[in-house]
Amino acid sequence: MDSTSIELPGSRISAxxxxxxxxxVVFEPAYLVKTMTGSVERTRWWQNGAxxxxxxxxxxxxxxxxxxxxxxxGDVGENVYTYRDMIPVPLVSQGSAHCALKVDGAVIRIDxxxxxxxxxxxxxxxxxxxxx
Numbered sequence: 001m002d003s004t005s006i007e008l009p010g011s012r013i014s015a016x017x018x019x020x021x022x023x024x025v026v027f028e029p030a031y032l033v034k035t036m037t038g039s040v041e042r043t044r045w046w047q048n049g050a051x052x053x054x055x056x057x058x059x060x061x062x063x064x065x066x067x068x069x070x071x072x073x074g075d076v077g078e079n080v081y082t083y084r085d086m087i088p089v090p091l092v093s094q095g096s097a098h099c100a101l102k103v104d105g106a107v108i109r110i111d112x113x114x115x116x117x118x119x120x121x122x123x124x125x126x127x128x129x130x131x132x
Contacts, residue, residue, distance in 0.1 A: 004035075004088075005089055006027070006032055007085065008073045008076075008085045008101065009071065009085055012029060012030075012068055012071070013027060013067055013069060014026045014027070014028040015067055021056055022053070023110055023112070025050060025051040027048060027050065032046070032089065032123055040131050041129065043126075044125075044128075044129055046124050046126055047122070047123040048119070050117075050118050051115065053114070053115050054112060054115070055113030055114060056097075062107045064106065065108070069103045070104075071102065073101075075099065077099070078095065078097045078115055079093060092115075092117070093115055095113070097115035098110060098112065
């Protein structure tokens with residue numbers, strides 16, 4: 001089965017935009033890894049986009065890091081699934097959603113009632129990732 005995911009470590013968060021109860025975590029760029037069925041090689045790509053939370057609340061107990069900055073990893077959750085250091089592509093979910101993204105010694109924490117991943121344009125190829 002072919003799969004694509006965003007690697008959180010190394011992806012760059014350029015902004016966290018709050019508009020009422022909608023919060024957008026903007027990636028410029030996000031780094032994607034694509035895996036093809038039957039292949040031991042993977043490919044790495046970049047693409048801009050945003051993780052959009054609806055019915056959301058930003059945890060203000062943690063100070064907001066200075067952005068743009070590189071993401072060091074973290075968790076993105078939707079209902080019973082928690083994705084560590086990655087985001088599956090595509091991602092659209094209603095129900096319990098959250099994230100805890102590590103950036104520059106701080107953590108961006110969001111709780112929401114829905115999440116989706118909006119990617120801009122088409123991904124741009126970077127390299128093949130060959131097993132050692």
